[in-house]
Amino acid sequence: MILKLKRTPGIYVVGFMGAGKSTVGRYLAHRLGWSFFDSDVEIEQAQKTAIAAIFEERGEAEFRRIESEIIRQHVAWIERGRPAVLALGGGAFAQPANRQLLENNGITVWLDCPFELVQRRVALASHRPLARDPQVFAALYESRRVDYCLADVHVSIESDDPEVTVGAILNHPTFK
Numbered sequence: 001m002i003l004k005l006k007r008t009p010g011i012y013v014v015g016f017m018g019a020g021k022s023t024v025g026r027y028l029a030h031r032l033g034w035s036f037f038d039s040d041v042e043i044e045q046a047q048k049t050a051i052a053a054i055f056e057e058r059g060e061a062e063f064r065r066i067e068s069e070i071i072r073q074h075v076a077w078i079e080r081g082r083p084a085v086l087a088l089g090g091g092a093f094a095q096p097a098n099r100q101l102l103e104n105n106g107i108t109v110w111l112d113c114p115f116e117l118v119q120r121r122v123a124l125a126s127h128r129p130l131a132r133d134p135q136v137f138a139a140l141y142e143s144r145r146v147d148y149c150l151a152d153v154h155v156s157i158e159s160d161d162p163e164v165t166v167g168a169i170l171n172h173p174t175f176k
Helices: 003-007 021-032 039-047 051-058 060-079 096-103 115-123 134-148 162-170
Strands: 010-014 035-038 084-087 107-112 153-156
Touching: 010 021, 010 060, 021 035, 021 084, 021 162, 035 039, 039 051, 039 060, 039 084, 051 060, 060 084, 060 096, 096 107, 107 134, 115 134, 153 162
Parallel strands: 010 084, 010 107, 035 084, 107 153
Antiparallel strands: none
16 A cells, blocks of 8 residues: 555545445445545534535535535544545535645545536436536536546546446556
8 A cells, every 4th residue: 555545544535426426435445444434424414404404504605614624524533543435525625625635634536427427317316406507517517627637546437336436446556
């Protein structure tokens, strides 16, 4: 395992909503024998409400503040030697402070999912507040790619099979 992961054993899965971060992250953690956490699930548990409700009642800025705090907590646990894979919400990596924190505390993995596949996956879910307007959704997808490309590892999603994606991650030169 590379020195960066020996020092801070964290892998942070980033990408747009519907890219498969939670599913792939869970499979990756299982394969490594590490813990798995999903920042969106952690937020909902800590706040005892749905993310959509936080957006509607408190706004996106407050949601991002809560999200950053959850990420900081997990990084602190990882720094103490608890290896983990953390799947981040779609906008978390677009926040410069989050990117800087993650950059210094493990490896970031971008699941680069084609827009058409993301659209199909997200169309099945009604709980995504930023996906309600198709034009805004498409613009958001394009704008966030600029941030996602800053991740340490870039993996193109070519299959709905999470094992294929986990294999691509672990076969990336970064993990050799």
